[in-house]
Amino acid sequence: MKPFEYIPRDRGVHPPAYTPGYKTSVARSPRLPLLSLQNSLSEITGPTFGQGDLGPLDNDLIRNYAKTGDPVGERIVVHGRVLDENGRGVPHTLVEVWQANAGGRYRHVKDTYFAPIDPNFGGCGRVLTDEQGFYHFRTIKPGAYPWRNGVNDWRPAHIHVSVFGQAFVQRLITQMYFEGDPLIPRCPIAATIPDPKALERLIAPLDLNAAIPLDCLAYKFDIVLRGTRSTLFENRLEGN
Amino acid sequence: MPQTLDYLKESPSQTAGPYVHIGLAPGAAGFSIFERELGQDIAGPNAEGERIRVEGVVTDGTGAPVKDVLLEVWQADDEGRHPHPRDPRHAEVAEGFRGWGRIIPDFETGLWSFDTVKPGPVMGRHGRLMAPHITFWLVARGINIGLNTRLYFGDEEAANAADPVLGLIEQVHRRRTLIATREDREGRAVYRFDIRLQGEGETVFLDI
Numbered sequence A: 001m002k003p004f005e006y007i008p009r010d011r012g013v014h015p016p017a018y019t020p021g022y023k024t025s026v027a028r029s030p031r032l033p034l035l036s037l038q039n040s041l042s043e044i045t046g047p048t049f050g051q052g053d054l055g056p057l058d059n060d061l062i063r064n065y066a067k068t069g070d071p072v073g074e075r076i077v078v079h080g081r082v083l084d085e086n087g088r089g090v091p092h093t094l095v096e097v098w099q100a101n102a103g104g105r106y107r108h109v110k111d112t113y114f115a116p117i118d119p120n121f122g123g124c125g126r127v128l129t130d131e132q133g134f135y136h137f138r139t140i141k142p143g144a145y146p147w148r149n150g151v152n153d154w155r156p157a158h159i160h161v162s163v164f165g166q167a168f169v170q171r172l173i174t175q176m177y178f179e180g181d182p183l184i185p186r187c188p189i190a191a192t193i194p195d196p197k198a199l200e201r202l203i204a205p206l207d208l209n210a211a212i213p214l215d216c217l218a219y220k221f222d223i224v225l226r227g228t229r230s231t232l233f234e235n236r237l238e239g240n
Numbered sequence B: 001m002p003q004t005l006d007y008l009k010e011s012p013s014q015t016a017g018p019y020v021h022i023g024l025a026p027g028a029a030g031f032s033i034f035e036r037e038l039g040q041d042i043a044g045p046n047a048e049g050e051r052i053r054v055e056g057v058v059t060d061g062t063g064a065p066v067k068d069v070l071l072e073v074w075q076a077d078d079e080g081r082h083p084h085p086r087d088p089r090h091a092e093v094a095e096g097f098r099g100w101g102r103i104i105p106d107f108e109t110g111l112w113s114f115d116t117v118k119p120g121p122v123m124g125r126h127g128r129l130m131a132p133h134i135t136f137w138l139v140a141r142g143i144n145i146g147l148n149t150r151l152y153f154g155d156e157e158a159a160n161a162a163d164p165v166l167g168l169i170e171q172v173h174r175r176r177t178l179i180a181t182r183e184d185r186e187g188r189a190v191y192r193f194d195i196r197l198q199g200e201g202e203t204v205f206l207d208i
């Protein structure tokens, strides 16, 4: 068996735990250092998913909750690839998404924003990547919404994205933003990412070539998960 | 200029936010959309081993329960095998054992619980056995990048004492933060595992 060990996480591309501009993080951030652990079998394995876990409409947010017709809003396709740090596609991995409706309202018992609930929009979907790591889903463009942080803070339009990869160490939740949104540089949550170059990697460009004429615009969003190290001369980590 | 290394950088993490349940556990968000919600059954009906319950509360730096947390767990079966192709013994795992679960607390109290089988010891690095443990991953509003930790079992004293990961925790008293206490309730083992994000008794979180 080939040895598997993941490239240690570069914490510099991620937000630190404590980011006072995002107030909720203040009481929810560990203050003591994380304990660094070399990978063992518990970390290089992780849950696996198959088509049997999903339904046929799971990646179509325009249809998967429709009751009386299509949801209101700008119809879009989001497509891209899940890759690892070595540039290899991550096959058969689960991508889950959730988002507000076109008015910026979530279908959640705890969301009390007065923009209306859309009776035809659930706001969540999921898809497995193909053999080469490609995925796509269809949805409507989410609206911006206000949130309680500063008195007048607004979230840019965004889609929440959860990805598994092939090992529990690759588990990642992030958010996809939309090219050209003037709220991105004003968002305290986007600003938790210290490096502006890293934040740019969460902004999906408009991709007219993937648009469906007279139907849907398209955005392209690639997601990079941690990659395995090339352990050319090491012993297998599970012991010998 | 030397040649460039063409590695990509991992996508930066962003908080799961307050509405994480919509995407990962829509039932908890108050609606039904998927035929099957994922992560509801960790061990399945066929796995051997002791059936246990694990429960706890995640608290923040002020001591308040984190009621909107979402936890995921990953574990081996009772013989220390993972249902994953990289585990040399994965073919022996019982049909239906997923080893993975998603846990949502009660939104009023923050108390969460899940049922599973107690895992067996797992082979660690350099042929050193690791004490039975469950890997945890926590996300919530205000948590910018998912937090990893491990649960160990209070009734595995000898194995815990020899565990190579617990042994790495320099402040010996902090090892306690990873050890769940066992109680027998109506004939079944219930392990209590509280997680403290910050402050007095802060849980040891792992960079895995």
Ligand SMILES: [Fe+3]
Pocket: A100, A155, A158, A160, B017, B019
């Ligand atoms: Fe959001």
